[in-house]
Amino acid sequence: MKNMKAIVFSEQGSAEVLQYTDVPKPMLDTHEVLVKVEACAVNYLDIHARRNRPEIEAKLRREGTPHILGSDIAGTIAEIGDAARGVTVGDRVVLAPCIPCGICSDCHRGAENLCDTQELIGFQTNGGYAEYVKAPAQNAIQMSAETLSFVNAAAIPIAYLTAWHMLMTRAQLRPEDDVLILGVGGGVGSAGLQIAKLTGARVFATASSNEKLERARQMGADVTINYKDTDFSKIVLEVTNGRGVDVVLEHVGAATWDQSIASLAKNGRLVSCGVTTGNIGTINIRKMYQKQLTLMGSALGTVAELRTLVHLAGQGKLEPIIDRILPLHRAGEAHLLLENRQNFGKICLCPRETEP
Ligand SMILES: [Zn+2]
Incomplete structure (x- = not known):
């Protein structure tokens, strides 16, 4: 069989550009593996890619073939390139989402998330909204057959890796924080939230609806704040008797920046990985140095960190939150749910009609 089913688009636009169709199966280079996709989680980045990211427009123009989204992939090894090592046909794997160059100084010191020429599967390359996807063999991380489902595994890479690198590696979150x-x-x-609870830290959480906050409380959030009703920094300061929090996990950007800074305690650390509401924020420099604040950036994470996360999920210490599972051909619906923020947790696409 040379063809496979996939969700593709040839022009950027609304969810209607996504088409479920037959395309050629990927051809392997010698160092690559072919993965039969069992589950692929949808990310907000997929929506930006579909709408207007220039990297995707350039790829469509350069290659003249439709693009396939999907960076969070779990499945089984279906074929192995001649030079690929460390994998066997039939292995259950999660794919590390980034393909680093492997030869620059950042790659050599294990900080491949800083590699200037790294490519993201489903972004610079074709991804997992398909029956099959190819990747370098070293991107395949083995997963436990007994304790980790494909759907849960597919929910791990981008979201958990990003959150882990932010909280554990960058902000060095401690139980007393x-x-x-x-x-x-x-x-x-x-x-x-799950990673923070694993460390024992006290968690303050914000969301736009009381329903989401109730879910967060069930997952262990200690203090929940509806940011639609109130300035969340005021509640943070009230609950902490004016002290503030030690760490802020920030991914909203311009809309929340001032409140995030105002929520920080002395010696507080703010770690940011995203700017969905805008790139520019200001800061009172005097207050920053007097309070000895640390501001840090964070971008995805490393393969070593992803191995840790897959291991923790296999042990049941992290349980990815799955909003729902949809068949691959309903990818457009998945995008609309995410665009309208109607989900709590990940939406996963499965190419097979029956759930894996
Ligand atoms: Zn590199």
């Missing part, structure tokens, strides 16, 4: 997680209903937010 108070941490504020913005947008707890989203992928990074709900992953951040």
Whole structure:
């Protein structure tokens, strides 16, 4: 069989540009593996890519073939290139979402998330909204057959890796810390909540609806704040008797920046991975140095971190929140749900009619 089913688009636009059709199966290079996709999680980045990201427009123009989205992929190894090592046909794997160059100084010191020429599967390359996807063999991370479902595994890479690198590697979250997680209903937010609870920290969480906040409380959030009703920094300061929180997980950007800074305690650390509401924020420099604040950026994470996360999920210590599972051909519906923020946790697409 040379063809496969996939969701593709040839021009950027609304969810209607997504088409379910037959396309050629990927051809393998010698160092690559072919993965039979069992589950692919949808990310907000997919929507930006579909709408207007220039990298996608350039790829469509350059290659003259439709693009396939999908960066969060779990499945089984179906074929192996001649030079690929460390995998066997039939292995259950999660794919590390980034393909780093492997030869620059950042790659050599294990910080491949800083590699200037790294490519994201489903972004610079074709992704997992398909029956099959190809990737370098070293991107395939083995997963436990007994304890981790394909759907849960597919929910891990981007959201959990981002949240883990932010909280554990960058902000060095400690059990005695108070941490504020913005947008707890989203992928990074709900992953951040679970990771923070795993460390024992006290978690403050914001969301846009009381229903989402109730879910967050069930997952262990200690203090929940509806940001539609109120300035969340005021509640944070009230609950902490004016002290503030030690760590803020920020991914909203311009709309929340002032409140996020105002929520920080002395010696507080703000870690940011996104700017969905705008790139520019200001800061009172005097207050920053007097309070000895640390502002840091964070971008995805490393393969070593992803292995840790897959291991923790296999042990049941992290349980990805799945909003719903949809068949691949309903990818457009998945995008609309995400665009309208109607989800709590991840939406996963499955190419097979029956759930894996
Ligand atoms: Zn590199």
